[in-house]
Amino acid sequence: MxxxxxxxxxxxxxxxxxxxxxxxxxxxxxxxxxxxxxxxxxxxxxxxxxxxxxxxxxxxxxxxGFYASWADLFGQETEQGVVVDHSSGGGSAGPLRVVDTRRVDGGGNGRPRSGGQVQKVAVNGRTTHITTPAYVYLPPEYFEPAYRTRTFPAAVVLTGYPGTAEALVDKLHYPRTARQLARDGSMQPMILVMMRPTVAPPRDTECVDIPGGPQTETFFAKDLREAVAAHYRVGKKASNWGIIGDSTGGYCALKLAMHHPEAYAAAAGLSAYYKAPIDPTTGDLFHGNKTLRNEADLLWFLKNRSAPAASLLVTSSRAGESNYKATQKFIELAKATDRTKVSSIILESGGHNFNTWRREIPPTLQWISGRLSDR
CATH class of the missing domain: 1.10.287 (Helix Hairpins)
Structure with a gap:
């Protein structure tokens, strides 16, 4: 058990x-x-x-959803068994391989055309050689004949650290929420790519291209999008892609859209922080490179770099969240730019936890859906 x-x-x-x-x-x-x-x-x-x-x-x-299994609890990794061929394109299996499928909770008779489908996949980074598991939600429309030639917008959804991708499906209910909102006409049908930002476990890389280490930022900005677009009917333009995350994942989401507006047109950071920490879980992320350290500070980036042409959503709570003041500062700096569009969800109270994020996920999905195109 x-x-x-x-x-x-x-x-x-x-x-x-x-x-x-x-x-x-x-x-x-x-x-x-x-x-x-x-x-x-x-x-x-x-x-x-x-x-x-x-x-x-x-x-x-x-x-x-702190731990997904006994092995996870005792510090043992269970997702290390994917074989990667580092030849061009990721080998004969391609950059993305489906390893399992499951129905969406509450998906009626379980048929993909009526309830959608969640696929567990292994993603092989073509340029970074990073291999990581993910869950891909395909909406019911993806399987309907009327949509067989249509591309869909996609959103990458990231957990915090050391969260599990399964929690995005089973605890935060992203697929079920997306299906219901699309059914109600509150958002367009979208593909969701759900995963941990920890693609080099157990290290917390904070989505940084670490000198001499894992090139995590490049993986999310380039390899992941290429792998998904090669396997699914997803548009390849920035306007087809968004990214969402909570906590560490929220920081990663905002940073990726700010650093790479050519990859992501919109990003939502739920309970995000705005500067990469340096602690025992991260190790030395920047190896003394002051430029890398500064650019990983999102408040510094808004002050000192050209404003990215991206739409950003940030969330916090007046009571219960430690990022409230920093979030207000981020909003002020983003509003002062001429290209960055910023929105916010500010709750009266809510902690840094799943219950708070469940309250923010439906409006976040509606917001990001309205900023992405399927063409």
């Missing part, structure tokens, strides 16, 4: 309850003042508390 299994959570709660009842029942028998009785009381209390903490931890993990 997996870490996120409801059965595991139910068993942990049941075990904690049994230990609590057993402690109450056995306590009078352990009231004597000898080492066996004292040891029994300590053991029961310790076991009960551990069981309670395990139940709370599993419940929190279910709600927020």
């Amino acid at each position: 997996g870490l996120t299994s409801n059965k595991v959570l139910l068993l942990s709660v049941l075990f904690a309850l049994l230990l609590f009842v057993g402690t109450v029942w056995l306590w009078p028998r352990l009231a004597e003042r000898n080492w066996r009785a004292v040891g029994g009381r300590v053991g029961l209390l310790l076991a009960t508390q551990l069981a309670l903490f395990a139940s709370i931890g599993l419940s929190a993990n279910q709600a927020f």
Whole structure:
């Protein structure tokens, strides 16, 4: 049974309850003042508390998707088995390979033409040689004969660090939300490419082209778009592409659209920060290169570089988010430019968590849909 299994959570709660009842029942028998009785009381209390903490931890993990599996919890990577041929074009399998398919939650009879489809894929970067898994949501219209010659707009959707791509599907419900909004006429049908920004795990590269290291920014700005466009009916112009992310993914989304308006016409940063941190998870990102460090600071970039021709959306909360003041500053700087268009979602309250992002995802998808073209 997996870490996120409801059965595991139910068993942990049941075990904690049994230990609590057993402690109450056995306590009078352990009231004597000898080492066996004292040891029994300590053991029961310790076991009960551990069981309670395990139940709370599993419940929190279910709600927020911190870890996807036992291997993920204990620091073991499970997505390292993709074989990459580094010849031109990524080898005979091409730059993108579908490894699994699944229905969209609530997708009726499960047929792609009625509910859409989520495909698990392996993406091979042609120029960066970065290999990473992703989930691709294809809307129902993609499978309809009437749309067989039509290209679709696409949005890359990024998690935070060290989030899991599965959480974008199962916890934040991007495919289900996109399908429902398109069905209601609130947004156009779009392809979503859902993944972690951590393409060189376990290192947090902050979507930076690291000197002598992973060229993560180039992967997202060039290789990923090329791989997806080679496999799916997606437009190749910047106006066909947007990018969304939360937390670290939000920072990456904004930076990629600002640095590469030729690749992404619109970007949304949910609870984003605006400067790449340097900590044990990132290592030395810039290797003393001051220019790289400055350009990774989005506030510095707006002040000192030409304004990108891109549409940007930022979100925060007046109470509960630490990025509120920085977000206000970002909005002011973007408004002062002559080419960058900025929008915002500011909640009265909301923490840095899935519940807040679920409130922001529907309007974000509508916003980005209105700024992308299918031609």
